[in-house]
Amino acid sequence: SQQGEEDPQALSIQEGENATMNCSYKTSINNLQWYRQNSGRGLVHLILIRSNEREKHSGRLRVTLDTSKKSSSLLITASRAADTASYFCAGMDTGRRALTFGSGTRLQVQP
Amino acid sequence: GAVVSQHPSWVICKSGTSVKIECRSLDFQATTMFWYRQFPKQSLMLMATSNEGSKATYEQGVEKDKFLINHASLTLSTLTVTSAHPEDSSFYICSARSAGTSGRAHNEQFFGPGTRLTVL
Numbered sequence: 001s002q003q004g005e006e007d008p009q010a011l012s013i014q015e016g017e018n019a020t021m022n023c024s025y026k027t028s029i030n031n032l033q034w035y036r037q038n039s040g041r042g043l044v045h046l047i048l049i050r051s052n053e054r055e056k057h058s059g060r061l062r063v064t065l066d067t068s069k070k071s072s073s074l075l076i077t078a079s080r081a082a083d084t085a086s087y088f089c090a091g092m093d094t095g096r097r098a099l100t101f102g103s104g105t106r107l108q109v110q111p
Numbered sequence: 112g113a114v115v116s117q118h119p120s121w122v123i124c125k126s127g128t129s130v131k132i133e134c135r136s137l138d139f140q141a142t143t144m145f146w147y148r149q150f151p152k153q154s155l156m157l158m159a160t161s162n163e164g165s166k167a168t169y170e171q172g173v174e175k176d177k178f179l180i181n182h183a184s185l186t187l188s189t190l191t192v193t194s195a196h197p198e199d200s201s202f203y204i205c206s207a208r209s210a211g212t213s214g215r216a217h218n219e220q221f222f223g224p225g226t227r228l229t230v231l
Contacts, residue, residue: 035222042204042224043155088154092220098145099206099220101155 004070006089006102014110019076021105023089024069030092032065032072033099036085043088046074081111114138115207117223124195125231131191132226134205140185141207146178149202149225161188185210195230202227 004025013019025032034046049056049065049072056063062075072089089102118133134144142163147155159180161167167180177199179191188207192199204225208218 040202040227043222045222090155096160097143097208097218098157098160100157101147104154106152 004089004091004102006087006105008105009103010106010108012108012110013079015079015081017079017109019079019083019107019109021074021087021089021107023072023074023102025072025089025091025102026070027091027100028094029067030094030097032063033090033092034061034063034072034074035088035090035101037088037104038085046087076107079107079109081109083107084109115205115221115223117203117205117226119226120224121227121229123229123231126196127194129191129193130195130228131189132203132205132228134188134190134207134223136186136207136209136221139207140210141188142185142210143208144182144188145206145208145220146180146188146190147204147206149204151202155204158190192228195228197230200228200230 006023031048031050033048035043037043047058047063049063060077065072086104086106088104090099114137116135124130144161146158148158149155157170158173159167159169161180161182163182163185169175182188202225206220206222208220
């Protein structure tokens with residue numbers, strides 16, 4: 001089963017613009033993680049936010065977490081063509097201690 | 112560098128044959144490993160949770176007799192796709208959860224690079 005939905009499913013922006021992706025999840029989580037995946041490749045871990053945190057930054061990435069709404073957002077600032085990839089949120093379920101993934105957002109950054 | 116490896120990285124087989132995929136944690140012990148499957152343009156779906164020395168726990172809808180999982184040591188789990196058919200063609204990704212030894216934080220999870228299976 002999947003953790004939840006991400007929106008938008010696809011996003012196309014110009015280089016330099018900001019990209020915002022949203023994720024909703026269903027179960028109680030210990031933490032929520034964001035990954036990127038280039039087409040046909042493995043996962044790259046981007047950032048982890050714990051359930052007791054509300055916001056976290058890493059370079060051009062900003063992640064928020066709202067446990068009351070069971071939602072998270074990933075903001076990529078000053079996007080680059082190299083940011084073109086699929087982005088997935090994944091929640092660490094408190095019960096099963098397994099990561100379950102959202103449906104993903106395909107980001108296309110036009111040079 | 113990579114901390115979890117998968118072998119092979121890709122495999123093409125004929126319908127009806129069995130394929131074994133290995134997942135190894137390279138510099139830490141993993142009491143738990145997870146197997147995921149990803150169809151094209153879709154997300155990762157958890158197939159099963161593998162604990163060292165015990166039977167795997169399969170997600171609903173995943174056939175345990177078709178996807179055999181063996182976690183014989185703290186650094187190796189294998190997934191065997193038995194009697195593979197074209198609909199089993201997919202990207203299989205494992206992840207390993209650290210036991211907290213060898214300098215890796217307890218419960219830190221690392222993903223392998225994936226294995227692309229194509230069944231003709």
